[in-house]
Amino acid sequence: MIAPVKIVGIGEGLPKQIVTNKMMEQIVETSDEWITQRTGIRQRYILTDDNVVSISVDASKKAIEKAGLSAQDIGLIVASTLASDYRIPSLAGCVQRDLEISDCPAFDVSAGCTGFIYALVTAASLMETLHVDTALVLAGEGVSKNINWSDRSTCVLFGDGAGAIVLKRDSVGTIHYPILMGRSDRENTLTIKNKDDHTPWYQYPQEQNTKLVMKGREVFTFASEVLADTLNRLKEQCGDKPFTKIIPHQANSRIIEYVCRTTGFTHDQFFLNLSQYANTSSASILLALWDAYKQGWLAPGDRLALIGFGSGLTWGGVVVDWTLES
Numbered sequence: 001m002i003a004p005v006k007i008v009g010i011g012e013g014l015p016k017q018i019v020t021n022k023m024m025e026q027i028v029e030t031s032d033e034w035i036t037q038r039t040g041i042r043q044r045y046i047l048t049d050d051n052v053v054s055i056s057v058d059a060s061k062k063a064i065e066k067a068g069l070s071a072q073d074i075g076l077i078v079a080s081t082l083a084s085d086y087r088i089p090s091l092a093g094c095v096q097r098d099l100e101i102s103d104c105p106a107f108d109v110s111a112g113c114t115g116f117i118y119a120l121v122t123a124a125s126l127m128e129t130l131h132v133d134t135a136l137v138l139a140g141e142g143v144s145k146n147i148n149w150s151d152r153s154t155c156v157l158f159g160d161g162a163g164a165i166v167l168k169r170d171s172v173g174t175i176h177y178p179i180l181m182g183r184s185d186r187e188n189t190l191t192i193k194n195k196d197d198h199t200p201w202y203q204y205p206q207e208q209n210t211k212l213v214m215k216g217r218e219v220f221t222f223a224s225e226v227l228a229d230t231l232n233r234l235k236e237q238c239g240d241k242p243f244t245k246i247i248p249h250q251a252n253s254r255i256i257e258y259v260c261r262t263t264g265f266t267h268d269q270f271f272l273n274l275s276q277y278a279n280t281s282s283a284s285i286l287l288a289l290w291d292a293y294k295q296g297w298l299a300p301g302d303r304l305a306l307i308g309f310g311s312g313l314t315w316g317g318v319v320v321d322w323t324l325e326s
């Protein structure tokens with residue numbers, strides 16, 4: 001059971017540089033055709049002289065404005081990121097500083113591409129525990145800084161971006177049936193290793209790959225299984241009030257096609273925008289939620305499932321009764 005809260009604001013923040021598949025052809029041996037057919041991706045946004053904090057601040061500012069609130073109304077900040085500009089302070093702390101949000105709890109969660117679902121459930125739960133009325137939940141990702149740009153099997157897949165929502169306590173709950181799951185990744189299917197700097201007592205090996213490494217096929221199989229399983233679990237929990245719309249983590253359109261073939265869900269129930277943004281890790285559900293809202297795909301009264309999956313291995317989902325007017 002999750003505390004009764006509702007989404008009252010939403011916003012997005014993007015780098016200004018767009019990189020098309022054609023531009024990727026100049027960097028590695030790939031083709032627009034391969035990328036489009038294998039993934040559904042056509043372009044991505046990549047950080048240049050902007051940064052994770054600045055796009056996260058943009059997204060958060062828009063979400064707070066949309067909620068009709070001011071920064072001082074925020075009583076809790078939970079951010080998700082796998083690649084912020086700093087290890088400390090947290091991304092949440094940087095957003096708090098730059099938006100001049102008053103003293104309040106502010107911290108990051110790390111759960112790979114599932115991070116937003118973890119952040120949302122954490123924030124909603126803490127709002128009840130700490131008696132906080134209004135919370136900012138955001139995801140800001142700069143995966144491009146952790147990519148090996150000569151590895152065609154990964155560099156074409158990811159993009160940078162940020163999204164944010166504002167949650168407010170309410171008498172009626174609109175976020176239901178949280179599922180948060182993790183499984184040990186013994187095969188290291190998706191990793192980014194930190195750089196080990198020498199200490200006076202230990203010389204770390206010189207050859208260290210500190211860029212994203214992914215076993216694509218294994219992750220594909222895992223993602224398809226947990227997405228289908230989570231959808232079925234949420235469907236069961238909803239009983240006679242089913243969700244009709246689905247916003248999944250945006251990793252590969254073929255994962256959605258596979259899930260449609262193996263479950264009763266249909267393609268038109270899924271909102272996909274990864275053709276425009278590629279895989280923005282934990283920001284992807286928020287960017288999709290933003291586009292779905294902005295394009296009128298979502299309307300008050302809709303019941304939708306949000307589902308994430310990714311490194312960890314992690315996965316999770318919630319059902320949301322959408323209330324935000326356009």
Ligand code: UT7
Pocket residue numbers: 029030031034035038039113152153154156157215216217219220223251252255279281309310311
């Ligand atoms: O956000 C976390 C979740 N992540 C995911 O969900 C990612 C899940 N995995 C995937 O989406 C897919 O596995 C990929 C898109 C990563 C790869 O697609 P695939 O159909 O599994 O391709 P593959 O790795 O089996 O590679 C097929 C071929 C290989 O060539 P050969 O050995 O058949 O000659 C690759 O070398 O495609 C080649 N290839 C490329 N060719 C052109 C790999 N990357 C590229 C590329 N351009 N960018």
